[in-house]
Structure formats: structure tokens, C-alpha cells
Amino acid sequence: MVFDPITVFLALVFWPKSKGSRAPGPRLAGPGMSVFPVTVEAASFSNDYHAAAVPGADGVVVARKHLGIDIFAPAGTAVLAPEAGAVRFTTDPKGGNVFYLKGASGTSYYGAHMMGAYGLDRVVSAGEQLGWVGNTGNAATTAAHLHFQMNGGKTNPYSKLRELSDAHLARKMLPTSRTVRRGAFGGTT
Ligand SMILES: [Zn+2]
DSSP: OOOOHHHHHHHHHHSOOOOTTOOOOOOOSOTTOOSOSBOGGGOBOOOOTTOOOOBOTTSOBOOOOOOSEEEEOOTTOEEEOSSSEEEEEEEETTTEEEEEEEETTSOEEEEEEESEEOSOSEEEOTTOEEEEOBOOGGGTTSOOEEEEEEGGGTBOOHHHHHHHHHHHHHHHHHHHHHHHHHHHHTTOO
16 A cells, blocks of 8 residues: 555544553554444453463463453353454354454454354344354353454454443443432532
């Protein structure tokens, strides 16, 4: 892509502005993801990408890192397509019921441990339901969650997930929290 001055100008003017005081740094997630992959209100997650190595059966710590983010939500919560693209479903011993989504932007997504897939392999739009949160595969003894990873685990989805979650919750909850605050604190902020 050639960056002519007009393109650069438009990019600077329309580049999404981050809210809050997120530290500057490289974008860690692809530009194509526009929908939080689980019903936001029900979800909780932390930055457990590349979390601690897992001890092997003999107690030796092996270099096995967590390649995604675990999004915890009650079993049966909707799993949603993070962007438009082609989805296919399969089952494997580790992931249980999983989806692979090749996004229109080129970013690929993988989600595991679903209770089940919603519908068949197909082209989906952003936000379309893909399944339900569960604990299939090697999450059988774990609380229900969606193991969510991007680009084969090479990209940390955390910052983008946090951004989408915060933006969504701010939109939904701002009027309510204002009302509560006004009542609780007599109009001061
Ligand atoms: Zn996981």
C-alpha cells in the first residue's frame, strides 16, 4: 500500500481514538475485530495470554504457553463472530467443540470449549452467533469459558478485547451510572 499524503491525513483524522490512558505501543490485535466474541455483559477475562508454563506429569515445567485469552461466562452464553468471514466448526480432544473463523481482514480466529456450534460451516457477518460457551475438551473440569485466540496464537487479543468490552459497557451503562451517581452524591461528580 502506498501512503500518499491524503491517505495519511485521512488516517490521522479518522484513526479511532483510544479512551483512557492505555499505554502507547504496537496494536496487538487486528483491525478487523469489531464485536466482542461473547455476550459482553456475561463475560469476564484477564490478560492470561502466555500465562505461566504448565508442569508436565513428571513435575518438569515445560515451555507450553497459553496462546489465547480465556473469556469466562456462564455455560450457554452466546459466542459471537468477532468479524465477518468464513467459519468452520470441528471437534478435537483439547478444544472440544471449536470454531475457526477466517476474517475478511485476513485475521484468523479460533474459539474452543463451546457447548455446541450454532449452525453449519458458512459465511457469517460480524456479531452472528457461532455457538454457546461451554467446557468441552480439556476444559471439562474448568468453569465454562471460551478460549479465544488470534492468528494461530501469534497475536495477543487482550487489548482489543478490553477495548471492545469497555466501549460496549460504556455505551450501555453510562446513562445508568450517571443517574446512580447523581442520586448517591447529590449531583457532584
Ligand atoms: Zn485458554
